[in-house]
Structures are given as C-alpha cells and as structure tokens.
Amino acid sequence: MNVQLDFHALLPELLLTATVLGVLIVDLLPVRKQWTAVVGLVGLFAAFVPLLTLGFCESLAFCEETSVRSMFDGSYVVDTFSLVLKGLFLGSAFLAVLISAGYLERGRFWEGEYYFLLLCSVLGAVVMASSRGLVTMFVALELVTGPTFLLAGWRKGNARSNEAALKFFIVGVLSASVLLFGMSLVYGTTGELTFAGIREAIVGLELADPGFSDLPLLNIAVLFTLLGFAFKIAAVPFHVWTPDTYEGAPTPVTAYLSVVSKAAGFVGLLVLSYQAFADLRSIWGPALWILAAASMTLGNLTALRQDNIVRMLGYSSIAQGGFILAPFGAAVYSGATGAQLEDAFFATVTYLLVYAVMNLGAFAVVIAVAKRIGSVDVKDWGGLYQYAPGLAGLTLIFFFSLAGVPPLAGWFAKFVMFRSLIGIGEWSTIALAIIAAVNSVIAFVYYARVVKSAWFDPVPEDVLTGEARSAQLAPTLGLAMGIAAAMVLIVGIFPSVLSELGEMTKVFVAGF
Amino acid sequence: MSSFENGWALTLIVFLPAVGAAAVLAIPKAQEEAQKWTALLFAGVSFVLSVIVAFQFDYGAAQTIQFGPDSTLTWIGAINSNYSIGVDGICLPLLVLSTSMAVLSIIDSWNHWPEPHNPKVFSALILVLATGMNGTFVALDLILFFVFFEVVLLPMYFMIGIWGDRNKITVPVIGLETEMRLYAAIKFFLFTLFGSAFMLLGFLALYFKSGLETFSMLDLSGGVAERGLEGLAVWVFAALFLGFAVKVPMFPFHTWLPDAHTAAPTVGSVLLAAILLKLGTYAFVRIAIPIMPEQSQNWAPVIGILAVIGIIYASLACLAQSDMKRLIAFSSVGHMGFVMLGIATLTDIGINAAIIGMVAHGIITGLLFFLAGSMSHRYHTREMARLGGNQKLLPIMGGILGFTAMASLGLPGLAGFWGEFLSLLAAFNPLEGLSITLFRTLMVIGAIGTVLAAGYLLWMLQKVNFGEPSDEWLDHEMHDVDGYELAAWVPLVLATLAIGIFPKIVFGATTDAVTAMVTKVFGG
Structure with missing residues (x-):
C-alpha cells in the first residue's frame, strides 16, 4: 500500500480542517x-491560495512538478478538474458565509456551531472534487450532506424548519442507502474500488465475455449508483423533498444547499459517468436524458405557479438542474466522438460555475429584500425600485441571468449547453435541445414575474412600515451581492474569463 | 490604416452609449439637467462618429467590409467566436439611422419625460438600447450578433413596463384583468425570446453541421455552409426564419407589435418602429439570404405570400382602429410587408428596395410616433374621434402630421415612395427560378395594398386634422410645437424630403453591395 502523501496537493483540505477547528476554538473564547x-x-x-499554486505549478520556482498528483492507490487525485471545482466550492462557500453573517446575527441564531457545520460540509465538497474511488466518494458525500441536515433545522422554534430538516434527513438517508446498494453491486461485479480500476475491469470483462455490459446486474448497479446522486441534485422524479426543505430552512442554508451541495452531487455524477462508467454510456445516457428533460419541464411548470419566491427558486433550481444535466444526454448517441464528449463535459462544468454565482446572488437579494419588507411573497415585492433602486437593480441582474438573457452570465451557460447538444446533431440530442429551448422561454415567465413586481408594480400598502424603509443592509450581504453581480456582468460580457476554466477541466475526459 | 478605420470607430459607436448609460446612472437622482446632458453627449458623439464613418466610407468598394479590425480578435476562444465587426453598403445607412434616432429620442423627451418621470433611468435605457441596436448592425459574427440582438430586449421591456400605458385591459384567452403596459411588456419579450431561442439553435447547427466550425457570417456565406447541412438545411432555415420573422414582425407572428407600440411611451414606440423592427429584416438580408441561398429560394414564395397577407391584413386592421397610435402600429406591419416582399424576390432591385424601405419607414414612422406622442401629451387621448380639428388648434403640428402621412402612404417625391414602388417592381421580375405567376399576383395584391394604405392614412388625417375642434378643448390652452420637438422632428422631415428627391443618398451605399451579394450567392 502506497501511503505517500503529497502535502502540497492536500493543503486546501488541511487548511480547511484547521479552519473548522479554529472556528470551534474561537467560539469558546470570550469574544464576539x-x-x-x-x-x-x-x-x-487561505484554502484558495494553494489551488492557485497547484494550478500554476510549472511557473513557480518552489513547486515540485508531478504529472498527476494521485494518492491512496488512485482513489484521491488532484488534477485541473478537481482544482477548478474546489475553487467553485470554496468561492461559493465564501459567498454563503458572507450571506449568512448578517442573517444569523439578526435572528440571534447560534453562530459558532453554524459555521463549524457549514465548513465541515464544504470540506466534504472539496474532498468530493478529488474522490476517484467508491469509498472516498461515499465518505465525501456524507460529509457534505450530514451537517446540512442540522443546518436545515436551524430555526429551531419554527415548525416549517423542523419539517424541512426531517424531510431532508429521511430522503438523504434513503438516497445514501440507494447509492450504497448500487456501489456494492459495482464492487461486486468488478472487484475494484477506484474508478480507473472499475473502468478497466469493465473493459476487460466485456472483452472476455461479449455482452457483459448488457447484464441486468450491471445495469442495476450503474443506475442505482447514479440515482443515489439524482436525489442529491434534486432531479425529477427524485426532487419531492426540495421545495419544502428549501422553504423551511433558513434562507442562507437554502442558498448553500442549492449551490454547493447540489454542485457536489453533480461532481460525483460527472466523475462516475465520465470515468468509472465511461464505457457504459448506453446505460446512463438515456437515463440521464430522461431525468434532464423531466427536471427542466416539471421544475419550470411548477415554478410558474409559485408565489413564494424561495419556493419558486427551489423549483427553478430543479429546472436549472435539468439544464445542467442536459449535456449528459449527449451520451445517448453511441457514436459520439471524444471531442463531442469533451464539449458535453465542458458544458456541464461551465453551467455549474455560472449557476453557482447567479443562484447565490439571487438568494442574497431575497434575503436582503426579506429583511427590508419581512416577506418573500412575490406580490409584496411590488415597487421595490421606488424605495430601494439598488436592490431592484440586483434583482434584475440575478433573475434575468437565471433566465439566460444576454448580456448576463446565464446566456453563456445556456449557450454551451445548447452547443453540446447540437454538436452531436442526432435526432435525440436535437430533441432535447428543443425541449430546453422551449423551457428557457417558460422559465422566463416566472423570473420576469419577480422583476415585474419589483419594477412595474406599485408598492403594496400593508407591507412597508417606517422601520423597514430605514433598515440597513448588513455590509457583508452587500459585499456578497456586489461580488456576485460583478461576476455575472463580467462573465456575461467576456465569457472567456470563465470558459478558460471550463477548458482546463476537459483534460479529465481527454482519454476518450 | 489609422486606428480609427481599424475597428476603433465602430467600437466607439457601439459602446460609447453603454458607457454613457453607466455615467448617467452614476449621477445623483436630483441632478436631472446633468443626466440629460450626459446622455445627449454620449449619444451625440456616437452619432457624429457614425457620420464621419459614412463620409470616410469608400463608396467605390461598398461591397467590401470596411472599418473592421485588421486581425482576428478572439472574443470567446472556447466556442470559436470572434469580435468581428465592420460595415458595408448594406448596413451603413441603417447604422446612421440607428445612431441618429437615439439622439433625436433624447432631444424629443427633453422636457416631457413620460410618467413616472425619472429621466435618469429612462435615458440610461435609451443608451443601452442604442448599444444593442448599433451593435447588431455592425456584428459579423453570429454569436456577437445574437448577443446584441438580445441586448435590445431588456431596455425596451423596462420602457414599456415602467413608462407604458396604465389603462386597464382584459388579457385575451386567460381573462385576467391587468394594465396594458404589463401585458404588452411580457408579450413583447416572450415572443422575441421564443424566436431567438430557435434562432440560436439554427446558428449552432450552422456551426457544426456545415462542417465549417465557424460563426463568421462571411465565411459561412455563399452557399458553402448550406451544402454541408444537406437534409438539415430546411430545418435550420426554419429556425432562423422563426427568429427573424417574429422580430420583423411577419404576418402570423405580428400580434405582439400593436400591443407593444400602443403601450410603449413615445420614445419606446419610436425606437421600436424605427430600429428594432429593422433588426429582423436586416437579419434576413445579412444572414438568411447569403448563408442559405438555396433554402431562401425554396422559402421565397412562403415569405412573399406572408408579406402580402401582412400588407392587406394590416391595411384592413388600420381601417378598424379608433386609437391613433394603434393605427400607426398596424401600418408598420404593412410597411414591413413591403420590405419583406422586396426581400422575397431575391433580386438586387428587391433587396435595394427593402433597405431603402427600412430607412424610410424608420424615419417616417418614427416621426409619426413622435407626433402621436406629442398629441396625446396635449389632448390626453389618442382617440381619433375626439382629436378632430387638430389642424386649427395646433397648425404646425397638424402640418407636419399631414406631411408625414403623405410620406407614409408612399407619395412620390418623399422617402416612402421608393421602397414600395421598387419592391412592387421587383416582384414583377423575381429571381430566375421563382414562380413569375405567383410573384406577379403578389405584385398586384401589393399594389392594392398601397391604395388601401392611402385610404387609411387619409382617413386618419381626415379624422384627426380636419373639421372643427370639439368643444371639450375650448377651455384647454394648447401649445403648438416647442423648440425641442422641432429640433427632433425637423431633421426627420428634411431626411424624408432628401431621400425622396435624391434616393442616391441610400442607393449610393447599397446598390453595389447588394448587387455583389446577389451575384455571389445566386450567380448573377
């Protein structure tokens, strides 16, 4: 057993662990x-810095270059793909903490424990990005999810928050068991734990016994493993927990769940599909095609009927999940070339990066407005532009970015998604592209409804009290919204800023 | 080559208004004068630059792309999309039209910003709109084109939604009661978004399925890309058609237009009619025909028939209107029908007619909407039945209205004549291969349309301008045109005359470019 540790590669995780402990210690000290x-x-x-030194290793004097930083017999790998996603997780968590700060202080919630749990979950996500084996991946996923069960119930006195936590917990345990069952079957059929090993084993078994990949056992193994992740990313029909949990949980936690936790699920799905099950595209391609089409259609149609903005964003994130899943559907076509699969992979990663920023921004605005007017009902947002033009402007930026209107970042995400589907050009992928196109128009209706309320409607009489008018924004929340809005605008106008990162991750699928 | 000719001039023309919008937003809300002057300054510089470009343009080589950057500037490397811009004879007149309308819109609204006031945000929206419009006319990369094409949606959506008509209406089908502006704003956005989503799929198919892997309009043109598409070509054209036809708007997709025009504030209607509709027709000339000549020939009869249906339908609809603004809006559908008929003939005469038709319609209908706006500002109604006798109450405004209505019905000697006349002429002799019987029939029906157009415009004049003023206006003090209105309108009146008498102002730029394009894609 090779247990040589590359401490440079592990530095982000180590620093994050130290931070988790640091939070606990500071919580004990007699300070605010x-x-x-x-x-x-x-x-x-601090954990972000080593990502940069690892990424630009060749141009740094002190950095010892190794081609692939692989540890624990290949079940923990640090490559550009994992670096980019770790950056996504750390960046999103940074925004999530900024969003939480004012909220917790105002609501008199427990703070030390909150950040401790949040950072534990982030650590799980960061580990997830490097997991290349069944065991590491399962541990990482549970580390992401476990603390969030507690966070969802952070509003202890509130029945809805308790319901949110309980539903989330039950579904989370169910999905974990589905995932474990699938993983045990994968291990049972291939005898391997690392994804690279599983892939080789499948190729070998297929060679020895043609028709092996049609075995029902293997089909069940692959599908159960992927479906375990379908719960995490809230793909229809495994989404039923999402709206209630999102609505009941404290809004910063919802923001975190809909971005970091969801992205962690997508990372797992990406790694499993494009590495472990790379040669079984005929099994997962159609399955994920259906999940993508169902998620975007059902998510959007249901979101149309929501008056509560948090709930609407919940359904919207289900629909956005469908868009992120859509490039997986490109694998439906068995003749897809390596370059085409690279494009599909690139599209998913790019969409994830854009989605994280704009969705966090949208939730931040919801929190800011809810603080002003004490309501998340879309009708109560009327006339926001008259008394808070800044917040109305941010509403416009984030919600229209989610709708995919140029020149806001969302258009580029949708564009690369369409591009990966049309690039294959088979009837099945074109059909998915058309479904996605119709869905982007439907989605516009409910995003525009929020913007319409904020900009076009009069101020409702019963909502705004004198106290609310003068309420000040928490500076941290303002900072979070500022960062997110700047990124949405910059990426929208110069998408290369982001697509370069997406390009870097393509190495992951270069082996096709 | 100086850097002015080397992409910088066009870049400034496109992006200065956007910078101006940011500058206006940075000025404190109370300082309205500063906001107005800043907006005017940025729009004005952009206009002056476009005029300089028009003067420095080499008309001897109007078919070549000029003022573009020398080398390829990568915009989004990952998808192989470049920042490629330039003007040739086809887009130059439209670019100048677009920059000038932005300036005139700011001048016209100088002292009467629509309710709920707020010149700061309103002028910022005009400037963002200007960036989108100018950008669409100079973009030579499909993705760049797409982004600019979409950028115009947001400001127009807000113009209609915030400053639009507050009368209550009942939404058809759903039966929901809401304000006109809310219904019109979302309808406008959804129609266009639906079209452009499919247009984008079409662009992507052109990129991949043509085998060329480029978004450059020039590299894709001439039929190379189309041959690569094989059986898919008809679907790709259908996708592009959907995107462009909604924007024009062509007959079955036009229903958003009367609502949007009627609900929009004056400046919104003006820019919508003068420039935004042209984005669709321009896209047919710039993208659909050169890139997909064969499908254009297959689709030409369909386009021609829809165009003529649009002409007749719009004329009849005009005769049924009691609202002056709505009448002008429907007349736009008719005029765009003539433009599309010209395009459908696929001949150099027809396409030249289409471009001069676009320019003329931009000037004339823009002016009509300015007039309608100023009149409803004074009378607080757009009901033509109540406006009678306007000529006596407001002689100068009535006079300009009479002049513009004459121009709009295509009176020879004024700008509107050339587009209608030449597109009918072109329909007499369409491109070889197209059914002559069909197009001559279309020509005859189109000619009937011009008679109907004269009918409804004269009818409008009769109701609005002639007769005795109603008693209800006796107690009102009416101001005739003020200096700002004159400053905005006189240039348009002069342009109408100038183009009418001396159409070479437009043809000088377009003729060579259009002939070269038609020769290149249809082999002469």
Missing part, C-alpha cells in the same frame, strides 16, 4: 461570536 465568521472567511480564502 462574529469572529467565528471572520475565521471562516479567512480560512476559506
């Missing part, structure tokens, strides 16, 4: 609880 948030922010920032 806000310092726990500061420690969290500093730690997340």
